[in-house]
Amino acid sequence: MAKPVLKWAGGKRQILHKLRACISQDYDAYHEPFFGGGALFFDLEPGNGSINDINPRLMNFYSILQSEDWRDMVEEAKELEENHSEEFYYECRDEFNRLRNQRGQMRYDERVKEAALLLYLNRTCFNGLYRENQSGEFNVPIGSYSNPDIVHPDQLQEAHDALQGIDIMNKDYRYIGHEAEAEDLVYFDPPYQKGSGENFAEYFSDTFDVDDQIELLHLVLDLHEQGVEVAMSNSGAAERLYKKEDRYQEYIENEDLFVVPLEARRSINSDGENRTGADEIILTSVPEQKRKESLSSY
Ligand SMILES: C[S@@+](CC[C@H](N)C(=O)[O-])C[C@H]1O[C@@H](n2cnc3c(N)ncnc32)[C@H](O)[C@@H]1O
Structure with a gap:
């Protein structure tokens, strides 16, 4: 199992076990369009697929x-x-x-x-x-x-080995709409700040704003419709935003897409009412019985 060789903001090493618990055991090719340090890729060493970052x-x-x-x-x-x-x-x-x-x-x-x-x-x-x-x-x-x-050198050698057979790209993430095929797995990890509030501007940067988040959601849903396995890390705030989209709500209600909350923080909203919101979530198209590892084992 290789490890990331660069430190990267938003790196996912701390939640790898949870990510593994949200993907299936077998898929054809693996794609990671927001690569950064590539924590999940190096952990999985898929041997086939594409990695990309802008x-x-x-x-x-x-x-x-x-x-x-x-x-x-x-x-x-x-x-x-x-x-x-x-x-x-x-x-x-x-x-x-x-x-x-x-x-x-x-x-x-x-x-x-x-x-x-x-x-x-x-x-x-x-x-x-x-x-x-x-x-x-x-x-x-x-x-x-x-x-x-x-x-x-050992860590770099392992990373070098893990990169063999992988297409390395430097494009906007949207390339994945043409690249991924049915039975492939795509893991999306766009830029975001953890948090669950409603002031969306707080959680999304100028380079990846609210409109980008919505566009990304629809690409994820399109791929899912085409039989591509999809998983995405995001903030709780993004999930709140997504809930406003009817298409998304339908998938969730039909249990055709699942939200796995990661960090829950109790807070008081502006009406003084308690709510529990996860700061960070994983969205996955893989039903529990098909997942690589069980979340309950953690
Ligand atoms: C949260 S980081 C990914 C972290 C990574 N999963 C890890 O474990 O280190 C998000 C990455 O998306 C890249 N990015 C931002 N906008 C992009 C875009 N439109 N298309 C592709 N990559 C983009 C950034 O350069 C950054 O490296």
Whole structure:
């Protein structure tokens, strides 16, 4: 079982057992259109399917890690690790941003360099965050690791192995509407903030807002209708939003789609009335008897 090699906001390592309990035992190909750190993918090692993220630097990293020459990238990252200092971190950040401006015309060795820099910056920056300014420059400051542990060759080898046979893409998630076929599994993990309130703007970012959430829901339902197995992580707030869609409500009422609440928090709503809302949910098309693992075993 491989592990994620990058720290990523919204990473799903903590809830892997719950995710496993929401998917079936057998599916043809596996697809993950909002890949990030890919916690579920590395856990499952599906061997067939596609992974995608809109972030080009991230997908360049995975495509170099997948390639035959991935060890060149590891060697470069080791060198960066050996030279780590505050001054060096900011030099690397500048170099990483300089390469970004050459996207589309990068030589292979520059792509390897960019991948090594991403690994180094990811392990040394503040909280392993990935954030860009308005001009698309990575702008996270250095973290407080005096002796960061950056390169784990065994872990990278396992991730390299897990990536074999997988299509690596850098598109908008909507590609999945054409890519997935009946009996495939698609796991969606869009950007969201945990929470269950009704002030939706709080939970969805400018880059993935309320309209994007609704559009995504309908794509998920379309795929389900075509016989594709679907699972999605989201906030409780998104589920509240979805409930306003008749099509969604019908699926839930007909027990053709299931909501698994993850974290429940008791709160008082504006009318002073108690309600229990889950901060985070998993939506799945897989009925309990077909799931890979039973939730009741946790
Ligand atoms: C919550 S993170 C995924 C975390 C991942 N499951 C993990 O375990 O690390 C969401 C990802 O979606 C990507 N993303 C945002 N908008 C997107 C879009 N329109 N199409 C594809 N990917 C997108 C972001 O770059 C981010 O990496």
